[in-house]
Amino acid sequence: MAKGLDCGTSFYIAATEDTIKKQRNAFLTVDGEVGQVKRMLKRQGIPFVEKAGKIHIVGQHAFNYAQIFSTAELKRPMKSGLLNPTEKDALPVLNAIIGELIGKAKDGETCVYCVPSKPIDVQREVSYHEDVLRTIIEQYGYSVKKIEEAVAIGYEGLVDTQLTGVAISMGAGMCNIAVMYQGMTALSFSVSRGGDWVDENVSMDTGVSKAKVTNIKESSDTLDLSAANYQNIYDEDTDEANVLIAIRSYYGALVNYLLTNLKVQFEGVENVPNFPNPVPIVIGGGTSLVKGFLDVFNEQFDQNEFPIPISEIIHIEDAHTAVARGCLSEAQLIEEDDED
Amino acid sequence: MAEQFVFYSLFLWQIGFIIGILLKLFYKPSGKKFVSTVVSNKPTVEVETPKSKPSHIDVEMKKNISLHKAKVSSVKSDEVIKGKVSTQKEKLKQLRRG
Numbered sequence: 001m002a003k004g005l006d007c008g009t010s011f012y013i014a015a016t017e018d019t020i021k022k023q024r025n026a027f028l029t030v031d032g033e034v035g036q037v038k039r040m041l042k043r044q045g046i047p048f049v050e051k052a053g054k055i056h057i058v059g060q061h062a063f064n065y066a067q068i069f070s071t072a073e074l075k076r077p078m079k080s081g082l083l084n085p086t087e088k089d090a091l092p093v094l095n096a097i098i099g100e101l102i103g104k105a106k107d108g109e110t111c112v113y114c115v116p117s118k119p120i121d122v123q124r125e126v127s128y129h130e131d132v133l134r135t136i137i138e139q140y141g142y143s144v145k146k147i148e149e150a151v152a153i154g155y156e157g158l159v160d161t162q163l164t165g166v167a168i169s170m171g172a173g174m175c176n177i178a179v180m181y182q183g184m185t186a187l188s189f190s191v192s193r194g195g196d197w198v199d200e201n202v203s204m205d206t207g208v209s210k211a212k213v214t215n216i217k218e219s220s221d222t223l224d225l226s227a228a229n230y231q232n233i234y235d236e237d238t239d240e241a242n243v244l245i246a247i248r249s250y251y252g253a254l255v256n257y258l259l260t261n262l263k264v265q266f267e268g269v270e271n272v273p274n275f276p277n278p279v280p281i282v283i284g285g286g287t288s289l290v291k292g293f294l295d296v297f298n299e300q301f302d303q304n305e306f307p308i309p310i311s312e313i314i315h316i317e318d319a320h321t322a323v324a325r326g327c328l329s330e331a332q333l334i335e336e337d338d339e340d
Numbered sequence: 341m342a343e344q345f346v347f348y349s350l351f352l353w354q355i356g357f358i359i360g361i362l363l364k365l366f367y368k369p370s371g372k373k374f375v376s377t378v379v380s381n382k383p384t385v386e387v388e389t390p391k392s393k394p395s396h397i398d399v400e401m402k403k404n405i406s407l408h409k410a411k412v413s414s415v416k417s418d419e420v421i422k423g424k425v426s427t428q429k430e431k432l433k434q435l436r437r438g
Contacts, residue, residue, distance in 0.1 A: 038412070059417075
């Protein structure tokens with residue numbers, strides 16, 4: 001059975017034809033005597049990883065702990081879309097997360113995973129990140145192939161326009177962009193700003209911890225960035241209202257940064273195709289899940305400044321799992337081709 | 341006295357003649373020529389030697405990735421959604437096969 005794996009900074013998501021599994025990509029190291037800590041975690045059914053005499057709580061439980069105990073440091077195996085170079089315990093945790101999500105392969109199954117495009121605003125290569133993930137997935141017996149994250153979005157959102165248009169994946173660590181023409185990638189790149197960048201800046205400006213900002217962003221019922229709702233928030237003078245105003249502000253800045261860099265990249269590349277007819281922009285990824293996101297995007301988008309004629313801006317259905325589903329489609333087609 | 345002079349003279353002539361034949365038969369000149377050198381007082385001239393610029397060669401990186409497996413792992417997925425997963429596979433297949 002083919003599998004698609006979205007290796008995101010905030011979430012790892014695996015898709016098969018009948019299941020989607022999500023795992024928060026975070027962990028927290030627990031101090032104390034190893035045996036005692038293990039017994040306590042087992043009793044409470046909290047998932048953990050033991051490595052080199054250290055116990056790490058993994059996933060959503062770690063995230064929840066970090067919000068309750070403000071002194072607890074939530075660790076991230078990945079940062080800005082790539083392996084976190086400062087996190088020494090990242091690889092065993094990643095290995096355990098991937099193992100749980102995809103399991104062991106039966107009869108040479110295919111697993112397609114996503115990789116970021118080369119970032120334009122930081123000096124980092126993506127090769128090592130790709131190789132580590134490939135090695136981990138291969139270890140579970142899969143035939144492994146990679147595709148670019150934004151292309152995976154294109155496979156889900158640009159099929160009605162013959163895979164022609166602009167695909168944007170807005171993740172926690174980075175935003176990936178691909179300009180596609182007839183299934184070919186004319187231009188692809190990433191910027192190292194995403195949901196984490198919004199959270200960090202909101203946290204600095206409002207004095208609320210980053211974990212709490214993330215939580216408000218992901219689960220607040222009152223968070224709605226749409227223009228009509230936004231006006232009402234101004235009247236309030238609460239901590240949450242301050243956070244919401246800051247979140248909206250930084251979302252605007254993030255989209256502006258993305259569109260400006262897309263324009264600059266597009267104008268700087270030779271042999272880019274001419275688009276005689278308007279094409280859609282399709283957006284997916286966890287950072288685009290916030291209510292009213294399209295309003296913010298439309299506010300920042302200016303057709304007169306944009307180098308490609310745009311027909312519509314679409315928020316892809318089930319944006320959080322779109323990358324994993326795009327990877328799954330590719331894996332299924334590879335397996336069908338192999339059978340033929 | 342005159343007889344002795346003639347005898348020795350002929351004897352020396354014969355030896356010289358034989359040596360001449362032997363040299364002609366067996367002596368091979370080395371080809372070296374001794375030419376008198378002339379020391380020039382002109383100053384040396386610096387000549388720029390052509391330097392070929394080596395083009396770069398791409399070398400595949402030797403991947404030596406250690407997997408760092410955990411000793412114990414009890415990780416369970418945070419969220420599992422069961423049910424048919426909707427994808428655009430069929431449309432993609434049609435596009436690829438024209």
